[in-house]
Amino acid sequence: MTEQNHGPDYHITPLLPLIEGGFQLLTPNLRLARQIKAGWDRDQAARGARAWRPLAVQPLESWLRQQWWQRCGRDARLRRVVLDQGQALALWRQVIAADQQQGDYQLLQADATASLAQQARNTLLRWQQSVREEGLARELSLDPDCAAFLRWCRAFEDALDNKAQATALDVIALLAAEPACPEQRVALLEFDEVPPLFDHCLRKLCTEVERVQPPAGQATMRARAYPDRGSEFRGLARWVRETAGREPEASIGVVLGDMRGDRARLEYLLRREFDCLDGNYGSLPVNFSTGWPLAEAPVVRDALMALAATGDTLALGELLGLMRSRFLALPDRGGALAQRFITRVFDTGREPVPVATLRGLANQGASADQPGLRIGGILQDLARRRDLRGTAAPSVWAGRFREILGQWGWPGEGGLDSIEYQQVEDFYRLLDTYAGYDAVCGPLHRAAALQLLRQCCRDTVFQPQTADSRIQVLGPLEAAGLRFDHLWVFGMQAGQWPAPARPNPLLPMALQRRLEMPHASAEREWEFSAGLLEQYRRSASRLHASYSRELDGAPELPSALLADFEWVQPETAAAVPEAWLAQWRARDSERLDDHRAPALSPAEKDSVRGGSGLLEDQSQCPFRAFARRRLRVEPLAEPSLALSAGERGSLLHNALFALWGELGDAGQLAALDPPAEGEAVARAVAAALDALPAGRRHAVGHAYCEQEREHLERLLREWLAVERQRGAFVVAAREQGADIVLAGLPIHMRVDRVDRLADGSTVIIDYKSGRSSAGDWLGERPARPQLPLYGLASEAPVAALAFAQLRPRDCKFSGLGQTAAAEGIEVDIPKAVRGRVTAQNWEELREFWRRSLEQLARDFIAGAAAVTPLGPQSCTWCGLQPLCRIDAVEEGAE
Structure with missing residues (x-):
């Protein structure tokens, strides 16, 4: 290994007398033991030695367990099956x-x-x-x-x-209970304190115990204050990069108080500073002391999702994860068949989805010439496995899980990078360890076995095997005793250094304070933090500290432990690295105007779909029309335990269709007495509910359907009270098809209802269950152009257009026309359209609609696809924001 790649040096010279005297060197943690051993090896190599004995150095706790194992060899009474931390936690x-x-x-x-x-x-x-x-x-x-x-x-x-079992600490307690047998000479390096159990064992086992602390250093101590957390992160990352460039041989340490929460953010900024985000991703010259839960590794996450598919149901998120995974052998996951499969699954409205439903949908339309999706075949094979139904020991489940992952083709046919390969190896090793849970758990059902495996993956920390580096990012305890030229302690707010007392709630507070247990009191935390900072001061040539003046919107003060630090002005770190800005300034960029798509071809005109909804989309947002009608992109349905808004709207339409099919005209309605009206309404609602797919009725349940029945019956009777106030009319058409060509664009539509009045003219009605207004037909881009479009397509004279708004306690007509065919239809056109449309009468208004709708059609044909929503409400139910990136567009405009 080259000189510039090894980690921080440990000055071995002060320890040489102890080493030569045969002392066993003991450290608080494994990282310090490794650094001391590396320092010994480098010292021996520098002296010209070609071979040397390994240095006797290890963590104190490991050494004590080793002494117990040696005692077990002499005394069988002491032998125990030692549970690891995960097995003990399972117990x-x-x-x-x-x-x-x-x-x-x-x-x-x-x-x-x-x-x-x-x-x-x-x-x-x-x-x-x-x-x-x-x-x-x-x-x-x-x-x-x-x-x-x-x-x-x-x-x-x-x-x-x-079961003659013990935890790792139990065996040390057993050792402490044995008769004294002093025969060892040990040196404790960099210990601020030793727990009483360990101290008791040392006194029993050792003839001599030396406590070694490095001599008090002359570290320069400087502190920096940043305006906020983001500035502190950016300033730290920039300082690391600049210091590493200025002093290539210097060892640099960074102490993060919250490695789990802060690692990802700091790692990204360090990668950005060292230009290791893309092709150089594996070249980051930084070593992180702790990893992340193995369960969060994508390749392991996908393995756990594949194993979850052995159950009765599967969450939609897990299904999407399986279909997107590159670690599973699903070669057809990106095809049209897979897209239709996902759409059908979401259309069921189920969450989670029965695996039996997934099997059926994945094989829908399959034949000898057109096989179903690969995922359907895998789920079918898993359903045939009888060994997944009973109980078995964890060791048996470990073998079955391997077989199931083999059926999925995990970890995939493509190549794995170095990190992914290590994660797969760690997962296989974990399965071997998982087999050891037999002694703890006994036989388990599949679900419990899988839950235990998930827990093991969450509890197992994945630490990538990377080359050692002179730049180290560590937790507070891990940094203690390590030697650095520069050591930066991040986040030294008053509320974090020292940390608030965190006594264990399962132990009496008085006991914890009396015995001075960890985190028991503010005084204990102060002593602990002050001791750590003193160790850093002794171990580093230059000690740096930083804090944020504001955290989560609240003002912060610096830690009182920074009283002896010299305050310096922090370096300003730009939100965007200077190297990126330089590339931007020197760019030879090409600008692409993506506001316009290719014009609609003749073939597309014949195949484009959407009816009146096409022009509504073009009006609401041109990009929405392009995406939905030409790209045919639709957001997936939201899973719901109830009927969706669309399904409830269809129920209402179907009930009204059946009701007016039976009544026919105003005269029949007027002839109904209340009981007869109730019976007619009940028949119409029953017909609508019967038309609902059986699977959806089963999914929402009988009680929900009965509740919906009662709601619809009340709503229809309230609506009939509005209809009774009208004059004579005949329902001439229900759900009637109509066609029109606008600016060369053929449009097919379906009209909810057409009433014929006594003079032969017609009123076109559109049912709405939400708030509706004739004002939606006005403006150069009418928000809801359906009814004006229906009016233009009608061959019969149109006296009025009206929304039929069916809302509980707010049922009414809302429309425009030349005949007041119902209360709520405005016939004073100039007054109704004032300020929005120039029209003096009904015919002029109809002509305005023709011009505006033809312009929308021409825009669609020409490929107009700008992200220009009519208003904020246009985006509420659109669902295409991930595609149009409206937020990014608005930020760019600002």
């Missing part, structure tokens, strides 16, 4: 679940409670406290939460004893 979950069943209570966050219980017991073990002791048990019993923990802890320990 905690079982114990707590069993206690819930016996106690008839429910925890809102059972997994989080299990983690808290595990932490509480580990803290008790480290501080040599046992729930078997009467005094501690009595203290725990005084608080309900602590008493629950006492029950869980005793049950947990009984379960361990029954």
Whole structure:
């Protein structure tokens, strides 16, 4: 490995007397042990040695477990099956679940409670406290939460004893209980404190314990204040890049208090600064000390989704994830058949979707010449597997999960990059570890086995194997004791350094404070943070700190720990890197006007679909018309436990169609007495509900359908009261087709209803269940041009156009015409259209509509496709925002 690639140097010289004296070197963490070992190896190589003995250095806790293993070799009494952290956590979950069943209570966050219980017991073990002791048990019993923990802890320990099992800390406690046998010489490096359990073991095992701290350094300490969090992140990233460029041999450390929450943001900014976002993605010269949950890795996430398809239902998000995954062998996932499949699935309105439904839809229309989708075949094969229905041990499920992933073709036929390959290898290793849960869990059903696997993936941290680097990003504890030329502590707000006290809620507060357990009090947190900062000061040549004056909109103060720091002006970091701006200034760019699509060809004119809705789309937003009518892009239906707005609208239309098919005219309506009217309405609503697909009726349930029936019957009777106030009319047509050609664009449409008046003229009616107004027909781009379009297409004289608004307690007509065929139809045209249209009478208004609609048709034919919505309401139910990027367009305009 070249000199510029290895990590920060550790000055081994002060440790040489201890090493030569045969001392075992012990560290607080593995990272420091590795750095010391690397420093030893470099020192030996620099001295010209060609071979040397490995340095005896390891973390204290690992060394103590090693001593226990050695004792086990001499004393079989001590032998235990050691559970790893995940297996122990699974046992905690079982114990707590069993206690819930016996106690008839429910925890809102059972997994989080299990983690808290595990932490509480580990803290008790480290501080040599046992729930078997009467005094501690009595203290725990005084608080309900602590008493629950006492029950869980005793049950947990009984379960361990029954199977001769132990946790990693239990074996150290067993070691501490053994007779003293001092025979070791150890040196503790960089320890601020040692838990009582570990200290007790050291006194029993060691003849000599040396505590080694590096000499007090002369670090320069500088602090910077940034206006907000974003500026602090950008300033840090820029400083790292500039310092690395200015001092290529310098070791640089960054301490993040919240590695889980802040890593992604800092990594992106570092990649941006080092130009490692695209082709150089794998060349970032930064090493992160912690990874991320294996379950969040895309290749593992998709594997878990594939395994989820073995159940009875599948979430829509999981289905879309499967169909998009490049890690599964679904070669037809991007074809037209797959698109129709997804549309049909969403049209069912189910969430989650029964897997049986998915199988049927995936194979819909399949034949010998045209096989169904590959996903349908896989789901069919999985449905035939009888071994997925019973219970089995985790080790058996591990083998079955491997087989199922093989059926899906995971991890795919394409090549994996280095990181993905490591993630796949880690997942296979996890499956091997998963088999070890037999001793903890016993036989499991498929769902429980899969949930356990998911939990294991969430609990397993994936750390990419990358080349060591002189730039390190670490957590606060991991940075302690490491040597750096520059060390930057990020986010030193008063509320985070020191952090607020976070005592464990399952242990008595008084106990935690009395024994000075971690996070028990503000004083304990202050001492801890001050100790960390002192370690940083001793280990770094130059110590930097930063904080944000504002966090989440609230003002912040600097930590009091920064009192001895020199405050310097922070470097300004542009929101866009200078290198990007330089490329932008030197661009030789080409501008493409995408506001206009290719003109409509003659063939497209014959095949374009949409009817009157086409012109409404063109009016509401030209891009919407282009996307829906020419690209044929439609947003997927929203899953719902109830009927969608469109389905409810269809029910209303169908009920009115049936009702007026029976009544026929105003005379028949007037002749109905209330009971007869109720019966006619009931028959019409029943016919509409019967026309609803059986699958949808089953999905929403009988009770919902009955509720919808009652609603429709009330609404229709309220509407008939409005119709009774009209003069004589005959319903001449219902759902009648009509055709018109505008500016060469053929349009086919269907009219809800046409009434013929006594003078032979007609009133064209459009049913609406929402608020409607004749004002929507006015303006150069009429918001709802359907009725004017119907009026132009009518061969008979049109006396009026009207919306029939059917809303509970707000039923009415709203329209324009030359005849007041119903209350709500305005015949004073100049007054009705004032300020929006120049028209003095009905005929002039009809001529205006012809001109404006022909212009919309011409625009559509010419390819007008600008993202220019008629108003904000045009975007409310559009659903095409990811395609048109209206937000980006508006930001660019500003």
